[in-house]
Amino acid sequence: METLELTKQKEAEKTIQSISGSKALLEACIAEDVQTIFGYPGGAIMPIYDALYDYPDKLKHILVRHEQGAIHAAQGFARSSGKVGVVFATSGPGATNLVTGLADAMIDSTPLVCITGQVFAHLLGTDAFQETDVINITTPVTKWNYQVTDANEIPHVLAKAFYIAKTGRPGPVLIDITKNAQIQKIDYTGYTKCEHIRSYRPKPIIRKEYIQQAAELINKAEKPFVLFGQGVILGKAEKEFKAFIEKAGIPSAWTLLGLSALPTEHPLNVGMLGMHGNYGPNVLTNECDVLIAVGMRFDDRVTGRLDKYAKQAKIIHLDIDPAEIDKNVKTTVPVWGDCKETLPLLTKLIEEKQHTAWLNKFNEYKQQEIDVVIHNELNPTSDIMTMGEVIKTLNELINGDAIIVTDVGQHQMVTCRYAKFNHTKSNITSGGLGTMGFGLPAAIGAKMGAPERTVIEIVGDGGFQMTIQELGTIMQYKPEVKIIILNNNFLGMVRQWQQLFNDKRYSFVDIQSPDFVQVAKGYGIAGKSIKDRKDLKTALQEMLNHKGAYLLEVMVGKENNVFPMVPQGCSVSEIRLK
Amino acid sequence: MKQEFTITVYTENQVGLLNRIAIIFSRRKINIESLNVSPSEAEGIHRFTIIINEYEEVVRKLCRQIEKQVEVLKAYFNTNDEIVWQELALYKVPTDIIAEKVKVERLLREYGARAVAIRKDYTVFETTGHREEIEKLIKALEPYGLIEFVRSARVAIIKTSSGFHEKLKEFDEEQPGEDLMENEFLNQQDKVFSM
Missing domain, CATH: 3.30.70.260 (ACT domain)
Incomplete structure (x- = not known):
């Protein structure tokens, strides 16, 4: 009997370990299947970094060059892998440097868990060294945030953080941990994943009556039109989406973030929506009779002038976030729910159909767009290269199989318009926030999130200089990121607006660049700069063949514009071809 | 609207x-x-x-x-x-004036106000009701030297x-x-x- 008691006691001692808050944090990360952390150490997060020293096999930490780089890399990682991106940063400036990335992840629904160190709890509110009120600074740009001052909270707070970040409409979560809690020893009994929070309902309940009503509308529609956004990718519902549009034969257009959810060459993929989207999808938005929005939020860059947006159409809106329904566009039938679940329900009820005449209308507009815009963009007659022909040539070499990461501006619009995609989660860009400087770190993260895939970053000369320091991260960890700088020696998108709307008053858009190839060389990254068309294909091929990261600068036309364009304040049907 | x-x-x-x-x-x-x-x-x-x-x-x-x-x-x-809603208000008025002026006493009774503290130099009255009623009493008390006034949030x-x-x-x-x-x-x- 005595020995049995003794064994029992020993077992109990085994299951209750005394570990530090820092260690509890890292154990939580491991339990959540985290393998890669992007971060930068500093005073207030040192205990966590000290604990991290003991986990070289289980947790790979990527030391970036700036915390903004860390969070954009985590975003790229999350978007290419479909997992939660994890960031470590210190208090004060470390934490404030995350704010842009948090805002970006918030508006683009990217699941992140950011851990920031904080001063000792007894110093909170004393203006201590590197103390910032991180919780209040980040409240508007996080899905949830929480300050931990007692290490006993760490396991369940982390469980909550991961659960909130990845469920429902995903988003960034920030956990601020005071230094004392990082050091404090706790009785650790293991980690339990969070599966339910009383006040949080990640998925709204699916209402059968709305599914039925939506199906009836779709069945009666003569000119149905589908708009799809990132919700399809985030919901991992690409198959379900394809089955849905194929059964009903509905032409489908994508938002910037919905791109790659449906292969470019799919016969029902009619192109891009919005300000620089395709001609047909924009004009025909105002001609369709039923508009079916799937996992998108009617951003103003998509809708243009709202009071002239699809007024003739019945609107069906499928979204997981009830707050999106009726936010911008009044819905006729709100289909609340996860589209992975609602789409198959809808598919079951809809009739098999083809809308050939209607689909042809898109093709007619496409032909007009080809004649006026696309042909010249892709086959320019002047000696000066266009951004479009670079993408066209790239398409020929990668065949729609690469992940393409873009920054923000003209190159982004051109890339998204012309790049071909065969696989989902292949287009990574900063959509809602339009964060210049997103591209390079996001590409690093994207490669680490999908190491088996080719990752190409396409970036402008302006945006590249915003986070150029992350070349150091490439130097150190050698992710095979291919960087194409489309250099027009201008902040091109602003210049385009100044040309079109401000009488060519080019106010501070003339940006000088360093010798990018030399800069890359300084970081041990191979590179080349070209300005002649005859070198384009071989240079791209060389870049792709090169073992390791590579930087290719392509000099393009200084004053080329992106068209079509829906000028701000105009209706989508007032889209300009030139 | x-x-x-x-x-x-x-x-x-x-x-x-x-x-x-x-x-x-x-x-x-x-x-x-x-x-x-x-x-x-x-x-x-x-x-x-x-x-x-x-x-x-x-x-x-x-x-x-x-x-x-x-x-x-x-x-x-x-x-x-x-x-159904209510707000609560407190009014601080000089005690000597209230003691002297019968009119004030009548006013307070009319508004259903209740004395919650009576000191030599001041008295604090309380009233609950809708905002308009509370504000009317402020106006009424102003000529009699209203020292302090505070109104709660609505419940x-x-x-x-x-x-x-x-x-x-x-x-x-x-x-x-x-x-x-x-x-x-x-x-x-x-x-x-x-x-």
């Missing part, structure tokens, strides 16, 4: 949640006219009562944004005729509400019941839906 709305929010008790809710208004440059946070009828659940002047459509969107916050269980909005009871106890039980379930995901269009299909 903009009108007065009372927003009632049931929440968990969590540090920082007040800010999270407040910035939903300030982000849109909407002024909160009155704000009260208190325990609710359900144990451990807090109840926010927020008054704003806005269009119904905006209030509806605001409530959805509020409900979206992780620690918020439910947000309701009501017009004034859908609620309100929703006339049709059956409380939060039952709802809370459903929130505890993994799969909440259907009425939790209230949809203002439900059973009103003829209003919003035509084919």
